[in-house]
Amino acid sequence: MTENNNSELTMTPTHKKTHEPVLFNEVLANLSLNTNSVVVDATFGRGGHSAAILPQVSALYAFDRDPTAVAHAKNHFSEIKNFTLINRPFSELQVGLSEHAIKGIDGMLMDLGVSSPQLDVAERGFSFRLDGPLDMRMNFEQGMPVSEWLADASHQDIARVIRTFGDESDALAIATEILAVREHTALTRTTQLADIVTSVKAKKFKSHAQRRKEGMKKTIHPATKTFQALRIFINQEMHELETCLEQSLEVLNAGGRLCVISFHSLEDRIVKRFMRDHSRVDPVLAGLPEIPVAMRPKLKIVGKATHATKEEIEKNPRARSAVLRVAERIRDVA
Ligand SMILES: C[S@@+](CC[C@H](N)C(=O)[O-])C[C@H]1O[C@@H](n2cnc3c(N)ncnc32)[C@H](O)[C@@H]1O
The missing domain is CATH 3.40.50.150 (Vaccinia Virus protein VP39)
Structure with a gap:
């Protein structure tokens, strides 16, 4: 080589x-x-x-x-x-x-x-902490970035992927919010998706930051499961x-x-x-x-x-x- x-x-x-x-x-x-x-x-x-x-x-x-x-x-x-x-x-x-x-x-x-x-390079789009293109493909020379899939996928398919591969209990609500946002804005950045998921979850729970501040049981970032699910799906x-x-x-x-x-x-x-x-x-x-x-x-x-x-x-x-x-x-x- x-x-x-x-x-x-x-x-x-x-x-x-x-x-x-x-x-x-x-x-x-x-x-x-x-x-x-x-x-x-x-x-x-x-x-x-x-x-x-x-x-x-x-x-x-x-x-x-x-x-x-x-x-x-x-x-x-x-x-x-x-x-x-x-x-x-x-x-x-x-x-x-x-x-x-x-x-x-x-x-x-x-x-x-x-x-x-892969996780640490914002351009790869795997991280909900770093702003980058919503991509997540391991092989970025082939296939479809997550943003492209999310632009056309049905509510049912988005919810199914997030629930199946992320074990996310709010999959339906997250899918609903994704569809609402994509009506008026192209969903192309990791932070856009992270914000959508965070806002859906915040309606139910105290914020991630709040929980950490109050020293409550260690908690994962609200977007963890959704990002993981989409990554698993897009890379099969x-x-x-x-x-x-x-x-x-x-x-x-x-x-x-x-x-x-x-x-x-x-x-x-x-x-x-x-x-x-x-x-x-x-x-x-x-x-x-x-x-x-x-x-x-x-x-x-x-x-x-x-x-x-x-x-x-x-x-x-x-x-x-x-x-x-x-x-x-x-x-x-x-
Ligand atoms: C956890 S890392 C492996 C790290 C490695 N053991 C080391 O010590 O550096 C997983 C690697 O597997 C690759 N990978 C994941 N799924 C793959 C697949 N289906 N075919 C080929 N490579 C894959 C990823 O691109 C990534 O580079």
């Missing part, structure tokens, strides 16, 4: 380019690496985990769909011989690996969600995750470990169910004298869900909601 890529250079110079990898030691311990291992980092980000994995393995294939992550890999990892960047979403795991003639891998990490540089994050997990079964070698870090209960539920369903015989078939080969377990769950320690959360508050789950591919028995 060579040359600079402008995507990284067009961002505001003040943003933080760093990303503190979460559950770092736990991931390394669970991947069970050796010098012959071929490993996938499905979420390269700024390469925090990749950098630690690379010296321990024979080859690492890193996926990311964010052009700034790709630029970072080109700028900082291009000299590393056993590193290959695959500029594809991780739902294209199999095709991405087959382009490099990789048939089997010995481990895979998925560190889901957004990176700190749940579909991406499900697709990649299914494909991992086809590419992991026997003994290969799958490590997934989620930050959201919906994600974690998908990961937990996937690992559970593939590590047992479907209860519907359990009584059969012989279980069909295709229906036999493909995974073994390794340990329990791991959370960040208090010390890690103090240093890196992003780790607060992180959950690591690990499973091992077991041999297909004919």
Whole structure:
């Protein structure tokens, strides 16, 4: 990999380019690496985990769909011989690996969600705290920004997305207010949306600032759930995750470990169910004298869900909601 890529250079110079990898030691311990291992980092980000994995393995294939992550890999990892960047979403795991003639891998990490540089750059539109275009696409060269979707979506669809992916109890009222505002103003900025949500929620509750001032129970910003929901929707994050997990079964070698870090209960539920369903015989078939080969377990769950320690959360508050789950591919028995 060579040359600079402008995507990284067009961002505001003040943003933080760093990303503190979460559950770092736990991931390394669970991947069970050796010098012959071929490993996938499905979420390269700024390469925090990749950098630690690379010296321990024979080859690492890193996926990311964010052009700034790709630029970072080109700028900082291009000299590393056993590193290959695959500029594809991780739902294209199999095709991405087959382009490099990789048939089997010995481990895979998925560190889901957004990176700190994505959140900290106002122009990306992920943050309700920073004024920027209402975009939120991980790959801003493809697809539709949130602003475009919100301009045309029906009341029902907006409410459904905010409720489903944000678990937001005021989804209907927020959708109603979005429609009212867009009647007379184009909804194009993150702060416009944050203000809409805040005003809807303020009608019901004391303001976020007020609650903090009064030292009431720690509270999240009123727009947190709505922003999270729209981000998950516009990037099809749940579909991406499900697709990649299914494909991992086809590419992991026997003994290969799958490590997934989620930050959201919906994600974690998908990961937990996937690992559970593939590590047992479907209860519907359990009584059969012989279980069909295709229906036999493909995974073994390794340990329990791991959370960040208090010390890690103090240093890196992003780790607060992180959950690591690990499973091992077991041999297909004919
Ligand atoms: C939490 S960050 C990973 C940080 C990384 N582990 C590190 O230490 O720097 C998640 C990264 O995954 C990428 N990502 C999220 N969903 C993706 C998908 N479906 N396909 C490819 N990359 C994705 C994001 O663009 C982001 O860069």
